[in-house]
Amino acid sequence: MTLAFSTLGCAGDPLETVLDLAKANDCSGLELRAADDEFTHVGLTPAERRTLRSRIEDAGLEILAVDSYVHLCGVEEQPLTEHLELAHDLGARGVRVFMRDDPKDDGAPADSPTPGEFRAMDRIQQASTEVSVLLETHDTHSSGRSIAAFCALLDREVPGHNAKVIWDAAHTRRTGETPAESLELLRPWLEFVQIKDHDSRQDFKPVRIGLGDYPIGDLLRALDGTDYRLSLEWERKWHAELPPLAEALPATRAWIAGQSGSKSN
Template sequence: MKISFTTLSCPDWPWERILDEASRLGYDGIEIRGVEGEMYLNRARPFLPHNLSHTKRLLKERGLAICCLDTSCVFHDRSTYSTYLQEGKDAVDLAYQMEVPYIRVFGNNVPEGQDESEIIDMVADALSELGVYAKDKGVSVLIETHGDFARTDRLLKVLEKVDCDSVGVLWDINHPYKTFKEPVEQTYARLKGYIKHTHIKDSLGWGRDARLCMVGKGDVPVTRCVELLSQNGYEGWLSLEWEKKWHPELEEPKIALEEYIRYAKKYFANLKS
């Protein structure tokens, strides 16, 4: 398994510092969720067409890979559906150009008063269209366990409607456990055939009262989640999602990133498959 962090962790760092710190700390790669304030990645400075070759060279020089491009795409709202579908396709094109294996999208909600089955169909249709678009480019489209689709019985209803092997799941280990109190063993048993990428985070409290904290300081069974992955042959990424972008009160990125790589080396490295 490989260790990465999302750029949500360090929203104020310039691109070159992100790469330098990742390399210095011994990370295998980074996950892109905004760079230098730009959240639409095709418009971010490192990923403008004239900068792609230079960006690839910087990554190679530091021995780093980009593991996933994280979009803002949500597919529960018909009024924004086409816009986000295009953003997803743009992200697939960028992933192809940058040799990135995954893009991330959301379900995301089942709005009150709306027919849940219609929302499920709409999300499944979006994943199917993006999956077909991505397949020949060697990219997979991952729906995150997030929002109302962190409830995995609901997420499974979506996945069962999608007949495309370039669609999978990004398992955020916090959301199903903290929002719906799903035992991690249940979540994993339901999704194990779909999980291609994993977000690691920890928190204290439940539901809306849950507050992010340093990995290992909360009550999410982090090492149990990684153990389940390891026992079933997972060789993907364990990516820290330290949401400094959305929660500026959190510890500074230098502290969080150093602590996570230390934790990962101590608790993940010796897990046996």
């Protein structure tokens, strides 16, 4: 399987550093964290967008996602359109968003959409279909089951919608799903898979690759025979104790290779 990584793992570093990391570790794709303090943000001029796209394409890399912090269920206005335009200009597959819903009303039927999910549907319906809205399994919709239920609702209510799923495999495990269960739920809408190691004994805290207990072997067995891309979501921006990507990327390759080897024995 080819490996990509998110620039969350080297937040604030210049493009040159990111390209060097990708080349040194034989990576084929990037998730670009979109924020005012990054080289990727919605304030880039058309010329800056063309240059950024050209530099990345010339390096032989694909942009899997522009990683926004849009909250699709939020009451307040969200800059989804601006991020979709940025992703289009950069040639990215889509824009990563979070659902980030409010808690469900205790009196509401268990299978009824929340007000936030209705807002999310409206935003997806109004979005351009040229670039995908990529729903990450995260926060209020961390489980494969919850995202799959929302996507099934979209299929019924918003024909021709452009929403797909980024499977953060660590978050679905936190909800009690096995990799095989999550894949079965998400398969109709799945775009790519984010990976990292974590320690379930420490509230699923991200840890150095190989020191946690994420069942990477189970994930690889579930994905065997598919062509989904794996992307290392290295949360060093939020967990400064983690080693840099220059260490984490080769460790991730060894982590995957070790399990792939045992799988074939």
